[in-house]
Amino acid sequence: MFCNCTWHRRDFLKLAGGASTLAALGAPAALAQGASGKGRGRAAGGLPARGEYLIRAGHVLTMDPVLGDLPAGDVHVRNGTIVAVGPRLAAPGARVVDARDRIVMPGFIDTHWHLWCTALRLAIRADDPQEGYFPTTIRVGRHCTPQDAYAGVRLGVVEGLLSGITTVHDWSHNTVTPEHADAEIQALKDMGVRARFSYGAGQGHAADRPMNFADLARVKQQWMSSDGMLGIGACLRTPGPGGTRGAISVELFRSEFEGIRKLGLPMTIHCGPKNLIDLMGRNELLGPDMLLVHPQGMTPGELKMVGDTKSPYSIAPVIEMSYSAVRNGTIQYSELNALGVPLGLSVDASAATNADFFNVMRARMWSEWQRTGAPLRLKPRRLVELATLEGARLLGIADKVGSLSAGKRADLILVRTADINMAPMGDPYYALAFQGQPANVDTVMVDGRVLVRGGRLAHADVARVVKEAGESARGILARAARG
Numbered sequence: 001m002f003c004n005c006t007w008h009r010r011d012f013l014k015l016a017g018g019a020s021t022l023a024a025l026g027a028p029a030a031l032a033q034g035a036s037g038k039g040r041g042r043a044a045g046g047l048p049a050r051g052e053y054l055i056r057a058g059h060v061l062t063m064d065p066v067l068g069d070l071p072a073g074d075v076h077v078r079n080g081t082i083v084a085v086g087p088r089l090a091a092p093g094a095r096v097v098d099a100r101d102r103i104v105m106p107g108f109i110d111t112h113w114h115l116w117c118t119a120l121r122l123a124i125r126a127d128d129p130q131e132g133y134f135p136t137t138i139r140v141g142r143h144c145t146p147q148d149a150y151a152g153v154r155l156g157v158v159e160g161l162l163s164g165i166t167t168v169h170d171w172s173h174n175t176v177t178p179e180h181a182d183a184e185i186q187a188l189k190d191m192g193v194r195a196r197f198s199y200g201a202g203q204g205h206a207a208d209r210p211m212n213f214a215d216l217a218r219v220k221q222q223w224m225s226s227d228g229m230l231g232i233g234a235c236l237r238t239p240g241p242g243g244t245r246g247a248i249s250v251e252l253f254r255s256e257f258e259g260i261r262k263l264g265l266p267m268t269i270h271c272g273p274k275n276l277i278d279l280m281g282r283n284e285l286l287g288p289d290m291l292l293v294h295p296q297g298m299t300p301g302e303l304k305m306v307g308d309t310k311s312p313y314s315i316a317p318v319i320e321m322s323y324s325a326v327r328n329g330t331i332q333y334s335e336l337n338a339l340g341v342p343l344g345l346s347v348d349a350s351a352a353t354n355a356d357f358f359n360v361m362r363a364r365m366w367s368e369w370q371r372t373g374a375p376l377r378l379k380p381r382r383l384v385e386l387a388t389l390e391g392a393r394l395l396g397i398a399d400k401v402g403s404l405s406a407g408k409r410a411d412l413i414l415v416r417t418a419d420i421n422m423a424p425m426g427d428p429y430y431a432l433a434f435q436g437q438p439a440n441v442d443t444v445m446v447d448g449r450v451l452v453r454g455g456r457l458a459h460a461d462v463a464r465v466v467k468e469a470g471e472s473a474r475g476i477l478a479r480a481a482r483g
């Protein structure tokens with residue numbers, strides 16, 4: 001809720017008309033401009049300006065172990081930086097944001113999300129072996145153009161922002177060409193979200209062909225930003241026996257691992273296949289720069305390897321209770337947590353589910369409850385910590401975001417607590433974990449820019465984003481049907 005209504009309305013109208021021009025064209029800006037070299041890395045512009053804000057009298061969950069919670073606290077933000085957090089702050093000249101009846105907290109941090117395929121949700125049927133998430137994305141991935149990648153990433157990010165997600169890890173396992181990489185990154189930048197883009201191989205990329213190291217180096221050089229808004233990483237394909245779908249040889253896996261490490265980039269890999277952790281551990285391929293995904297089906301020896309190497313793990317509970325559970329069993333959260341392994345949460349595939357991070361927390365809570373049989377060992381505060389500060393640690397950005405304290409960048413959300421599904425609120429962590437939903441997200445600020453106000457996106461036309469994503473998905477499916 002903003003006190004300065006004149007500013008609110010004027011600014012909103014200006015942005016609704018003029019923002020994200022290139023995004024509105026539905027084409028990657030870099031491609032549309034035909035630009036080359038360094039200039040291609042520039043954001044399309046059109047994002048709301050940073051300013052000075054005093055977020056006043058909210059129930060502030062700083063997630064900072066020293067600052068703790070402030071039931072009626074203020075957050076002062078100037079030019080994207082949190083200047084102060086505390087009760088009754090003075091900030092003459094700052095725009096006042098009335099945060100009464102709101103939780104003020106760090107934005108959610110996603111640690112693994114295949115954004116490119118978001119719009120394909122219109123074709124995915126989980127109960128049909130031919131039309132499920134995997135067969136669909138594998139079948140149609142190569143028919144996805146850079147423009148389609150842009151439309152899919154933009155759709156997912158917009159859904160994420162409206163759900164309170166301020167950082168995404170774009171796990172691009174369909175980087176078909178350099179233009180696809182540029183298009184995905186352009187969508188991330190146009191939407192103003194903080195991100196890591198992890199470069200991968202396209203769907204259908206030959207299992208004996210290395211990934212495109214030269215282009216990965218170009219992307220790093222061209223796009224990685226010093227302002228902390230965009231990090232670059234790489235997705236590894238899964239090694240395995242010949243004939244396994246998409247699996248590559250251990251030799252190629254090692255050479256890709258070494259090539260990426262030489263570039264100084266963090267890596268990530270899906271850990272579905274049995275004994276993969278054992279293979280990686282024996283080949284000394286685990287470590288803090290290797291973000292593992294799907295903690296399921298590990299032997300005690302494999303768990304020890306992960307613990308000894310402090311390899312971080314991303315948990316995607318919704319997918320791990322559905323698609324991934326079928327093959328790999330329950331989520332080994334408590335074992336990894338006891339070993340001190342860095343853990344975070346993720347959406348994984350909003351084409352198969354959605355980008356509701358409240359639901360991600362809840363799925364983790366319920367799956368743990370069912371597994372242990374004991375009432376609520378995984379507490380709501382820990383869930384919120386996993387969804388914010390721990391996610392930032394996983395992505396190596398906890399010095400910038402993940403908690404609300406002076407000196408950090410202002411990635412924060414306001415969640416309404418007087419809404420019908422939240423009121424009357426007792427413990428704010430219980431309210432978030434048990435009752436919260438994206439519809440309660442009132443305000444989203446990323447790096448000091450207010451991207452969502454009153455539950456509405458400030459810088460792009462959502463109806464148009466949805467329309468163009470639908471057209472894109474139908475086009476991909478039509479081309480795939482023609483073969």
Ligand SMILES: [Zn+2]
Nearest residue numbers: 112270293348
């Ligand atoms: Zn995944």
